[in-house]
Amino acid sequence: MKPNAFSALALAAIIMVSIFSPAVMASTVYGPAQFEREDGKPVRVNDSFSLDHVHENYTLCIRNGDGAINTSSSSFIFLNGVPVVGPADFNQNVDLIQKSISLEPENDINIEVEMRSVPGSQITLWIEDESPFITINSPSDDTFSSGTVDVSGFVDTLITSDISLTFNGITSVLPLENGNFSTELNLTGPANITVSGSDLAGRVHSATLLLDGDMLPESYEYLLGFDPPEPRLRLNHDP
Known part of the structure; x- marks a missing residue:
């Protein structure tokens, strides 16, 4: 899934494209926003966003370049007036920059991008919390059955790859x-279901359902059947 731009701001030195992520249970709370170097002097681009609920831990992430090309050697990024990323964090060999940050309910992001590379160099910026990137909605806790079961859910806007599902060792798209x-x-019978995908920074995320009845060894699961007393479903996320 590729992010979709919602606006483009053409300036003398920079083009900014901002993409908003889903509002509910999304890991990405701002962005991704792309900045591209053009001819002329660097300028500061201002943007702002708000949060309904503020958590303790957030990470500001920057992908340098477009894949392995068009990388930047220098950028300045300010959050609520405080510098969080500077030229010392950049060089042509840095693909991903991550900084732990704190956020307020109302946030003004002041960004100055000073790209000393050739025109066309890019950075992509976003802020994420600790929510899972892949969420399985169904089956829900303590519900499963033999026969046909619907597996459904959603992914964060940063997930750009095809989603793969691995079911008892067999993988499909x-x-x-x-x-x-x-x-x-x-x-x-007892089933292990994993849904996984990669984000635009190349990081792999997954969510796993383990449908194993009452946690007995697998041989006992098949002996007693797939619906033993006190069935349980465990849901594990790998952020």
């Missing part, structure tokens, strides 16, 4: 529609 996925599986 899940199509995405507006960031949502859904498929049907035929369960014949």
Whole structure:
């Protein structure tokens, strides 16, 4: 899934394209916003955003360049008037910069991009919290059955790869529609289901469902059947 631009601000030195992420349970709370070097002197670009709920831990992330090309050697980034990233953090070999930050309910991001590379160099900036990048909505806690089961959920806007589903060792590709996925599986016994994908920085994220009844060893699961007393479903996320 590729991010979609919602606006472009053409300035003497910089083009800014901002992309908003989903508002509910998204890991990305701002961006991604792309800045591209043009001819002329660097200028400061101002942007702002607000949060309904403020958590303790946030990370400001910057992807340098477009893949392995068009990298920047220098940029300045200010958050609420405080410098958080400067030229010392950049060089042509740095692909991803990550900084731990704190946020307020109302935030003004003041960004000055001073790219000393050739025109066309780029950076992409976003802020993320600790929410999972991939969320499985169904099956829900303490519900599963043998036979056909619907597996559905959604991904964060940063997930740019195809989504893969691994079911008892067999991997298939899940199509995405507006960031949502859904498929049907035929369960014949204890099942381990993992949904995974890569974000625009190349990091791999996953969510796993372990449908194993009452946590007995696998041999007992098959002996007792797939619906033993006190069934449980465990949901694990790898951010």
